[in-house]
Amino acid sequence: MPEDTVSEVRSRIARPLANARGSDRSHDRKGVVVPEYVTVIPNVSTELPIAVAMSGGVDSSTVAAMLVRQGRTVVGMTMQLWNQRRLPELASEAGAPSGSGRCCSLDDVYDARRVAEQIGIPYYVVNFEQQFEEHVVKPFVEEYLAGRTPIPCTLCNNYIKFDRFLEMADSVGAHYMATGHYARVRFDAATGRYQLLRAVDRSKDQTYFLFGLTQAQLARALFPLGELNKPEVRDIARSMDLAVASKGDSQEICFVPNGDYAAFMDAYLKEKGVAVERTSGEIVTTEGRTLGRHEGVHRFTVGQRKGLGIATGEALYVIATDPASQRVTVGGNDDLQCARFVAKQVNWISIAGVDDGATMRAQVKIRNKHAAAPATLSGTGDAERVGVRFDDPQRAITPGQGAVFYDGEIVLGGGWIE
DSSP states (O other), X not given: OOOBOHHHHHHHSHHHHHTOBOOOGGGOXXXXXXXXXXXXXXXXXXXXXXXXXXXXXXXXXXXXXXXXXXXXXXXXXXXXXXXXXXXXXXXXXXXXXXXXXXXXXXXXXXXXXXXXHHHXXXXXXXXXXXXXXXXXXXXXXXXXXXXXOOOHHHHHIIIIIIIIHXXXXXXXXXXXXXOOOSEEEEEETTTTEEEEEEOSSTTTOOGGGGTTOOHHHHTTEEOGGGGSOHHHHHHHHHHXXXXXXXXXXXXXXXXXGXXXXXXXXXXXXXXXXXXXXXXXXXXXXXTOOEEEEESOGGGXXXXXXXXXXXXXXXXXXXXXXXXXXXXXXXXXXXXXXXXXXEEEEEEESSSOOXXXXXXXXXXXXXXXXXXXXXXXXXXXXXXXXXXXXEEEEEEOOOTTSEEEEEETTEEEEEEEEO
């Protein structure tokens, strides 16, 4: 399926936008109730176009349909981020659907286009493959090689979805962008700052992946699903007869087939003609006793238990990786417990930050599925670095992962674990 270039979208989109105001079409049915949500920006004109980032899933499709139903001027756009035919040696196992379980596949593009046609909005596919590789894929590989565990979804949000996509929205006259993220935004008049808040459905909350958003980005972001839970979203999609109402959620990293990131890295570096220095080395205990050897430190992450390639009769976990010495350290569950770390490249959202020498109480998440734990934040004199001390030790604090700071439902900010 061909993608539209940025210039093509700019030149072709003006005329369709003039007719994009909410045609009710196939979803104009009696008894359909679309919950109202309050936008965070006062006096938003219904005439201002909204660009919806359509992934082809039920969430973003429902967002587009809800906005159309409310009489908004909507244009749908899908970002082509990765060529799924690339690195054919990583193709899914025989019998598995192409791109199964991953977002951004060709099937997803087809589904997004089908929904856009169904609800009567102009739709475009914009190719951001080059930018995605530069800002997401390359750092992903580099971080693993450096012994850290990256979060590509956060990088994608920071540098593509809420950066390049907003530039595209500008070019077509859409001041706001809406996505299917489960999160909320509101403006705090007392501080003059936009706040990022957890979703009402805590099981689907995605604020952990959004800690890098700036005030300028939040000012233009709409998250219509933040007040809803997932069953409600599917009910709305079904009531509107959306083609993707029963479609499953994506689970894997879009460019890593079957979740095998080590195989992806090997294939990617081979394609690039990069000769990777041998990183095989020793697997040792916390006391320094050698238990075996491994084939590359990038194949391990803190907290990992499976795939260690050693058998000792006891449960062992990766405690640390050191690319310099090519050593992987393993130990028991107690060795994974830690109470302190430093977060770097911190982005403050709902507050201005923590002053040098000052402290602040917060709840801190160190993984998406981690239950935010009580902690004290300490200013370091560098606005982009903050010390974190948990009240109780936490399991597997992993370099390269995000640390997100909360005050109840409010996201204070977040950074990367050193």
